[in-house]
Amino acid sequence: MRVQARWQVFLICATAILVCLAASATAFAQGKNPYAGDAKMAKLGESQFRANCAFCHGLGARGGGRGPDLTRTPKKHGDADGEIFNTINTGVPGTAMPPNGATQQGVGMTEEEIWQVITYIRSVEKKPSTLSGDAKHGRELFYGNATCATCHMFEGKGGRLGPDLTGAGTARSTEYLVESVRNPSRRLAQGISEAMKEFSAEYETVDVVSGDGTKYKGTLLNEDSFTIQFIDLREQVHSFDKVALKSWKKSRESLMPAYDEKMLPEKDLQDLLAFLVGGGK
Amino acid sequence: MRIKRGVSTGTTATEFEFEGIVDVEILRTSFDVIRMTALIVCCVGFVLINGLAAGLANAQVTAQRLLNAGQEPQNWLMYSGDYAGKRFSTLQEIKVGNAEKLVPKWAYQTMAGGKFETTPLVVDGILYATGQDDRAFALDARTGRPIWQYQRALPGDIRPCCGRVNRGLAILGDKVFMGTLDSHVIALDTKTGNVVWDVTAADYAKGNSFTLAPLVIKNLVLVGISGGEYGIRGFIDAYDVNTGERKWRFNTVPGPGEPGNETWEGETWKVGGAPAWITGTYDVETNTTFWTTGNPSPSNRSVGRAGDNLYSDTLLALDPDTGKLKWHFQFTTNDDHDYDATQVPVMVDEGGKKLILQANRNGFFYVVDRTNGKLVRAESYAKVSWSKEKDSNGRPVPAAEGKPSPEGNRVCPGAAGATNWMSPTYDPQTKLFYVTAREQCDVFSTAPQPYDAGHAYYGSAYFPNDDAAPFYGALRAIEPSTGRIKWEWKHPSPTWSGVLSTAGGVVFTGDAEGNFIALDAASGKALWHFQCGASVYSSPMTYAVEGKQYVAVAAGSALFTFGLP
Secondary structure, eight states: HHHHHHHHHHHHHHHHHHHHHHHHHHHHHHHHHHTTTTTHHHHHHHHHHHHTTHHHHOOOOOOOOOOOTTSSOOOOOSSSSHHHHHHHHHOOTSSSSSOOTTTSOOOOOOOOHHHHHHHHHHOOOOOOOOOOHHHHHHHHHHTTTTTTTGOEEEEEEEEEOOOOOOHHHHHHOOOOOOHHHHHHTSOOOOOOOTTOOOOOOOOOEEEETTTTTTEEEEEEEOOSSSEEEETTTTOEEEEEGGGOSSSEESSSSSOOOOOTEEEEEEOHHHHHHHHHHTOOO | OOOHHHHHTTTHHHHHHHHOOOOOOGGGGHHHHHHOOOOOOHHHHHHHHHHHTTTTTHHHOOOHHHHTTTGGEEEEEOOOOTTTOEEEEOOOOOOOOTGGGGGEEEEEEEEOOHHHOOOOOEEEEEEEEEETTTEEEEEETTOEEEEEEEEOOOOOTTTSSOOSSSOOOEBBBBBEEETTSEEEEEETTTTOOEEEEEESOOOGGGBBOOOOOOOTTTTEEEEEOOTTTTTTTTTTEEEEEETTTTEEEEEOOOTTTEEEEEEEETTGGOOOOOOOOOOOOEEETTTTEEEEEEOOTTTTTOOTSOOOOTTTTTEEEOTTTTTOOEEEEEEESSSSOOOOOOOEEEEEEETTTEEEEOOOTEEEEEEETTTOEEEEEEESOOOOOSSSEEOOTTEEOOGGSSSSTTTTTEEEEEEEEEEEOOOOOEEETEEEEEEEEEEOOOOEEEEEOOOOOSSSSSSEEEOOOOOSSEEEEEEEEEETTTTTTEEEEEEESOOOOOOOTTTEEEEEOOTTTSSSEEETTTTTOOOEEEEEEEEEEEEOOOEEEEEEEEEEEEEEEEEEEEEEE
């Protein structure tokens, strides 16, 4: 019974704390960066960025394997100073972006340090690239001749073998997108990220011969020492014990063809980028 | 009515049930008699059951029992199982021939997030362990049912480096000892979990914290501080087990006038780091305790702290009674890659020599004479690029081109090291040393920053490099006499699980994919595995109750045990 009473007290406290947190978060969201444009603060912010953010977002905030390029504007989760503050402070649910202080590396940044980081990010931002392409034609290519939609979804329409590209245009730099089209095996896209595991799965290619001799080709969904999970070219999901297979091999050669100039002329590429970056508009 | 009264006055659940059943006033007197009788029966029954199930639960752990821990393999009396740090058990009910039949026995859920790094202790049927956010608990080791639970009320502004973790307890008499994230050392009563004493060791606001399992030697409890990422000044402390009074402190960064202070540039010794965040070992023959230390601060930038930076990344031989230094051996001088030496210094006697074996975070496997601190051998056991040559004593020395640079410099091993705090094991039957290795190189770049008390003080940054080949982990079986790798079990990705070896010829480890795995100690062949559902961040142990062997490992928020059906 006392346990229950304690729980009640706890719940009241917890609610109070949550209300306070929500209130302060709102305050931050409306906040303006007190250090905006201050080069000295940007320098301090660079150190903080390197220590706390660069592991995922890369040196110079240019994006790493797992974190988006932050030199891009506008930011996917809000581009106002206060919104970026919130993104850093509370994380982005459903992504690998943790709340400030919950990375298990370091204690997290103070309010001042977060503003320094924002000042730094602003100092390395590039002007939004002016995409000359024709987004309408890009959409036609995506769902038509360029056959992107065979393997990629965009806003719920398309295939399942490759990553969903709905948000890719706003999360990744143009250079990254171009590289992904022209040379997809250079840097494989990241797949499932498990809560306590350091590294995400990647879109590796698998060739499998099952115990009964059936041959499969597909994209690796996950793997451990004893089992593999993959989706085959017919979009069937499989899970096998490795010992039960006749053979299997995985490769870092992406299933996606490298779209060279012949397959996708520069103009078409620009149209496609305009479609992806413009959010399908 | 009574139900309500029961709630408001905090009556126990047992009384609540009685009152709910008996609702007629006239039966009141006889009910009281029944209740009293029931109480007596319960008490007697409890004593009987307790006596039967827990066996010697009331016999206390003495200093002598700790010295002879190997002679009672049903128990696990300290972090590494024995004073030598071998993490080897002579239990052999589970062996190569039957390991495939292992099944889960029970799981205990802390329901806490973050890394669950504990190695439990087991004493005569009772299991004692710690959990995330400075929990501690005692369970019936046979059933997993809790006997008591302790949760420390931590301040909101603690500054642990790498998660709100704790790796375990030490035990002596009727107390278990714990270091806390707010830099206290506490003693809990073994039967109730009540706090017996609680002392402050350091100021947590400056970045000091405890994460290790303490080590009891005689009547002292030894602890080492964490916080090398905050520019703390490291130390190893000894406290009286009965009172909590501090008996000595060894500063791992010498002050002015002390030998070694000259290895620090200017005033940098004040924020020199060199924490001691992994449990040491103890050689009773020479009355020496061996401890290892972590990186100098700032962790990845040596500019401004020229010199060897003693005693960072060092093996220390201390007198456990006084804390006086007998000798030291520094693995990495003037470190700027976070190559902590905080791996258990394992004591092994081989070929008539008394040795310390350590697979170091810097990628070398060191064999040191533990009578004098002289290096016997250093061989790489993982990819190494920070050192190209050895000095006249055979000690690897840093190469100039391995320094962090503004635009980044690719160095192997990466910042997480070729191994880390997860325990290795030495199996006296196979005479092999098993260690969790990590193959990852990182790009180290400088990020100068001023020291600011209580704030992270890295001075640099690192990122996984852009290699085409992904990083991976491996369990490697090293032959100490040559440094050669006899076999390896490759993990798909790097793991933070330690290793346990047993007389049944089975070694146990876990992986980042959530598997807990039994391997043949001789060949490295997998015998059995169980999917725990979350990455393993702990070092396994084993014990027995009523003659049945259990293997325990923490993963996710659960402590799992396994045994034969």
